[in-house]
Amino acid sequence: MKKFLPFISLFLSLGLNAQCTISGTAVNASTLTCSTFSGCTIVYVGDGTSATTLNMNANLNLTCLGAIQFIIRNNASIDFSPGNNRLTLGDGSSMTIESGGNFVGGSCNASELIYIGTNLLASCNGGAGADLSFTDLINLGGTGSLTSNSPVCTNNTINLLATPPPNGTYTYSFFGTGLPVAGTTYSSSPSYNVTASGTAGSYVYQVNMKSSLSGNPIAVAEITVVVNSGLATTTPVVSVTQPTCTTATGTITINSPTGTGITYSINGLTYTNTTGIFSLVSSGTYSVTAKNSSGCISSSTNVTVNAQTNTWNGTSWSTGFPPTSGQKIVFTNAFSSSSDLSGCSCQVSSANVVINSGHTLMVTNDVKIVGGGTLTFEDGASLVQTNDAAVNSGYITFKRKTTALKQYIIPIGHHQ
Numbered sequence: 001m002k003k004f005l006p007f008i009s010l011f012l013s014l015g016l017n018a019q020c021t022i023s024g025t026a027v028n029a030s031t032l033t034c035s036t037f038s039g040c041t042i043v044y045v046g047d048g049t050s051a052t053t054l055n056m057n058a059n060l061n062l063t064c065l066g067a068i069q070f071i072i073r074n075n076a077s078i079d080f081s082p083g084n085n086r087l088t089l090g091d092g093s094s095m096t097i098e099s100g101g102n103f104v105g106g107s108c109n110a111s112e113l114i115y116i117g118t119n120l121l122a123s124c125n126g127g128a129g130a131d132l133s134f135t136d137l138i139n140l141g142g143t144g145s146l147t148s149n150s151p152v153c154t155n156n157t158i159n160l161l162a163t164p165p166p167n168g169t170y171t172y173s174f175f176g177t178g179l180p181v182a183g184t185t186y187s188s189s190p191s192y193n194v195t196a197s198g199t200a201g202s203y204v205y206q207v208n209m210k211s212s213l214s215g216n217p218i219a220v221a222e223i224t225v226v227v228n229s230g231l232a233t234t235t236p237v238v239s240v241t242q243p244t245c246t247t248a249t250g251t252i253t254i255n256s257p258t259g260t261g262i263t264y265s266i267n268g269l270t271y272t273n274t275t276g277i278f279s280l281v282s283s284g285t286y287s288v289t290a291k292n293s294s295g296c297i298s299s300s301t302n303v304t305v306n307a308q309t310n311t312w313n314g315t316s317w318s319t320g321f322p323p324t325s326g327q328k329i330v331f332t333n334a335f336s337s338s339s340d341l342s343g344c345s346c347q348v349s350s351a352n353v354v355i356n357s358g359h360t361l362m363v364t365n366d367v368k369i370v371g372g373g374t375l376t377f378e379d380g381a382s383l384v385q386t387n388d389a390a391v392n393s394g395y396i397t398f399k400r401k402t403t404a405l406k407q408y409i410i411p412i413g414h415h416q
Contacts, residue, residue: 022054023047029085030058034065042069046076048098056112057082063117067092067145067223074100080124081106091117091204092223094145095137096166103134116143119206119222136217141166146207146221152196153230153296160205162190165219168211176205176222186210200229200294228294231257235299236264236288243283243308244326245344245364250305252278254288261293268300283307283319310343314351325364331373337361337381348373348394355381362386369394 020040022032037043043062046052056078062068067090072078078087081104089095093116097103103124105112110127112134113120119131121143126133137143144165152158158178164170174192175183184192186208206222234257241251254264254276263271266278266286276290283305290298310323314333322341323329329343331351337359344364350371355361357380365387369375376397377383383396 018042019044021047023050023052025051026053026055028055028057029060029087032060034062037062037065040065040068042071044071044073045078045101046073048073048075050075052076053104054078055082056080056085056087059085059088061088062093063088063090066090069094069096071096071098072101073098076100077102077104079104079106080112084109084111086113086115088115089117092145092147093117094143094163094221095121096142097138098141101138103138105134108134117222117224118204119220121220131220132217136215139167139213140211140217140219144170144209144219144221146205146223148205148223148225150223151226151228151295153228153232153294154196154198154200155230155232156196156296158194158196158205158225158227160192160194160207160223162207162209162221164190164209165211168213170209170211170219173208173210174205175208177203177225179205183208196225196227196230198227200227202226228296229292230294230296231290231292231298232296233299234290236290236301238288238301238303240303240305242306242324242326245328248308249280249282252281252286252288252303252305254290257290257298259292263291265289265291281305312351325362329363346375348375352376354378355383357381360384364390366390367392367394367396369396 018039019042020037021044023046045054070089070093105124108124110123110125112124114122120129122132122134122137123130124134142165145163147161149159160174162172171186171188172190173183173186178194203225204222205225206220209219211217236254237256239253239255243250252266264273264276265271266288268287268289271291285302285304287300287302289300306324306327307319308328309330310327311318311330311332312335323343325342325344327343329341329346331348331353333351335351335353337355340360342362345366346361346363347368350373352374355377357378360382362384379399379401
């Protein structure tokens with residue numbers, strides 16, 4: 001346990017949340033600053049057992065901590081009697097008053113104030129436009145909170161989720177940018193989704209949480225949502241260099257979007273590529289996206305890198321028909337051509353392959369017949385090889401029809 005001051009302690013819970021505790025019989029707010037609690041996401045008043053009073057003899061502003069949990073524990077109180085001062089928590093913070101926790105209002109006027117963000121949560125008597133009185137806040141057991149998936153990107157969805165105060169049951173009404181000015185109709189749903197349309201910036205959303213307790217007090221929680229300039233309506237323009245006879249892998253090149261801070265991915269997970277060029281890509285289908293410096297991700301473009309080998313299994317081609325000139329053609333089952341075929345090589349494995357009349361099998365390199373396979377060219381079919389140095393193996397059958405020979409009879413005594 002690390003000591004900040006005699007009455008402030010800090011410890012880490014599982015390495016996740018730094019927790020500070022204000023302890024001691026009486027602690028003056030004037031001796032505290034926001035930096036006193038640096039790094040803390042949970043601030044306790046009291047240890048839950050010993051009596052502790054936080055005297056509000058000065059304003060105490062904890063907004064530098066961001067969104068925190070502020071918890072007033074059993075036998076602890078915040079005393080506003082010394083003067084007309086305020087306690088301010090950061091936007092998105094929550095306050096919880098445990099059983100036995102309390103506020104002391106002194107003269108209990110409208111100048112004893114608790115703010116969360118820009119929202120005046122409570123004044124001692126509920127005046128000055130505050131949402132609640134100190135008594136209401138104690139009865140509710142705290143403020144509840146509003147969270148979101150901020151930051152989001154333009155044209156994506158903002159997800160708002162309200163967590164109610166501990167006591168009572170609640171209905172919810174949301175309002176803020178993009179929502180009706182008067183708020184949504186009260187409902188039992190603590191969540192609301194809205195599209196982040198418009199321009200990038202910071203937008204304040206609030207939720208009214210109406211309690212079932214006597215008088216139906218309404219707790220208000222707010223949060224600022226950061227909307228970043230997005231790429232949601234942008235679809236990457238992509239070109240693909242397919243494998244060839246000599247290169248088994250392909251290259252994916254993203255031609256747009258481009259610009260400073262943009263990174264690229266072909267799996268939707270890893271965004272470390274800054275050039276937009278992915279080389280040595282194995283065969284398969286890839287989802288291409290771009291991410292800008294704000295973390296906004298574009299729509300996806302699906303691209304396919306062909307396999308270097310295209311195999312006919314008797315029913316279909318492994319990478320689609322027709323094979324490309326950069327693919328090795330392999331037959332593993334019977335085949336009868338319906339059109340021309342092109343490839344960088346051809347192998348017939350234990351299959352009977354027929355190239356029908358009028359069709360051409362064009363290959364760059366070798367033709368191999370293995371495993372008892374046959375390759376037959378019907379009359380009018382052709383084999384074209386463009387590499388004179390290609391070495392073939394096995395036997396090929398060419399069928400050709402010829403005109404019948406005419407019989408010539410040479411008379412005796414005559415010579416030709």
